[in-house]
Amino acid sequence: MRLGKIGFAPTAESFVGLSYPRVFVVRISPRLLAAIVLATLGLTAESAKAQAPLYFSGDSAASLSDLTSWSITPGGPYDTSFASGSLATFSVVDGFGIGGSITVGGISATENFTLSSPTGTISNDADGVVTIHVAVSKTLDFSTQTFTSAATAGYIKTGDGILALSGGSYGGGFTLSAGTVVLLADNALGSGGSLIINGGIIASNEHRDLTDKFGGGIVIGGNFQLGDITGLASSNANLTFSNNVDLGGSTRTITLGNSGIMTFSGVISNGGLVVAGTDGILKLSGNNNYTGGTTLLGGTLSLGSGGALGTTGTLSFSGGTLQYSAANTTDYSSRFSNAPNQQYNIDTNEQSVTLASNLTSLNGSLAKLGDGILTLSGANTYNAGTTISAGTLIAVNASGSATGSGTIIVSNSGTLQIGTGGTVGSVSGNISVENGNDVKFSRSDPFTYSGTIIGDGLITQDGGALGTGTLTLTGTVSASTVRIASGSLFINGTVTAVGIENNGNILGGSGQINAPLTINSIIRPGNGSVVGTLTVNSEVNSVVVGGNTLAIDVNGSTGSQLKFIGAGNLDLTGLSGLSASNKLNINLNALGMLTPETQYVIKIVDMSGTGTIQYNGESFDASHFNVTGNFGNFAVDESGFALSGTGTDLTVTFTVVPVPESSAVLGIAVGALAVGGLVRRRLRKPSETTTAA
16 A cells, blocks of 8 residues: 655545454654644644744743743753743643743643743744644633733644643734634734634633724634633623624534623624524624524523614524513514424513514414513414413504413513504403512403403403403403403403502493402492493402492393302491482483383392492482482382392392483482491382383
């Protein structure tokens, strides 16, 4: 087998078919032999001209430039000085030393080494580019040792170990091929040359501003990590790069290794980005034009400029977070991936952001993070749920569900708002509210929510600026407080709460309230158009506040009813108790046809539990009640009307007769009611009757 002359580069394929004990001889020059030796240490051809390695003593009192600190063999004797252009090798276990001025053809560390008192300057042979190789699991710490300022000098970091350096103003560039480089100064990677990253980790012991350090640009040739939390690296150090970045025509993964902010303000081009990691932030502040798409596997991608994500390319969500800023609130939802299992993690970061396109990922989910407002206007169909942990998520979709399907979780300081006072906005799925957070319904039209709401939050009905909105809850609701800020709330399911806050609005329905009730507004059992019973189950007294209204719908012989089934009493004396100047209004409203000369008996309050109606003394003064009615073309026959009360119920008895007017309003000052007794007050004789409408 003829291997040829100098320059042959053997590969695995070169030896196919050869087997022991065949022998072959290769003739090579001493220069090539030196290059092969250096290559075994991870060096490149650029440093192949270096002399044989010299080994440092590792004595903490020894200086790099001492005449007797080096040896031509590992382990000593250390009786020689460093020969210019040699390979500086640090092989003593946990070695120390003092800095000095030497000119190296390369640097290698096979054990841990630290310079404790750096002095002098390390220069490169012929002011060229040399390799620094650090073995796996080893640390070469040059501390504040100064490196060359030559315009053509540069370094290539190889090996899986850690290199810590302060560097210098050398202009020949820095290449990271493997392992970790820890920046101990802003000039650690030189100044003016290129930064080539083929792999490895760039970390720092504190915040480092590398603005305009790499006039030759930043070229990415492989996946790499920014930041680290081990050894000499700081767990929260920031790194800032301002020069343009070339992704090398491929999709590159940047892993965020600490909780710091890694900023690129130059133009990123020629490839795609994958962001991985845990707590860190990758901030893009340039007018980027890369087109290969962006994938968020972890960490946070912060939009530091309007052009951070360019104009094309898919955004895929597989665990990371997209963070908006004052510089960029662009709706990128048309570029969001709808592939299965998308995790749309959106941090509004105190901004107002709208996502208008439909998000349809099968088994996809959405998380609203950060203060600010996220508005969803699409008909979304992702089905793995929605989490709101901060700020407000607003649904303004015209159809479908803004939050897809699955459970909606409102936690930490989050708020869910359905609508903005108009006629759009809806969600589906159950809602879990934690930590007293708010679920706010804000529509000006009738809207029904049929899901379950659980937790200890605040449920607010806000019926728009005009208060015309009507919310109907048909599911099971558990909350700390239910508040009616405006409009009407009809409970047709079950609501369990500490209290119901209703100041001047309408509360009604045919469901059950497991909470004490304060009649300080309009209470309307039923649904406004259908007779029904609103049930109150409370162990605590419910209170009537004078000046408010109990509205009762009547349909033939049936009428709406306010029913109490718990041990709590109905207290007519508490708060602003009833008086001649502070009446309880009882409003009767006919929903269907009434029959003239027919007596109707409607129980409007029923104490079916162990509680009772608590009167102020033995009976009421007649002026404590104001009864009105709307019976169409009927009036009430005075001989057929009575309002009766016992300790367990309130009942209205009346007979209607036709009147000429298109409508007649009943105005009654009701006489005293006594516990366990019946007191009646007759009406004036109504107008002459006519045919019923």
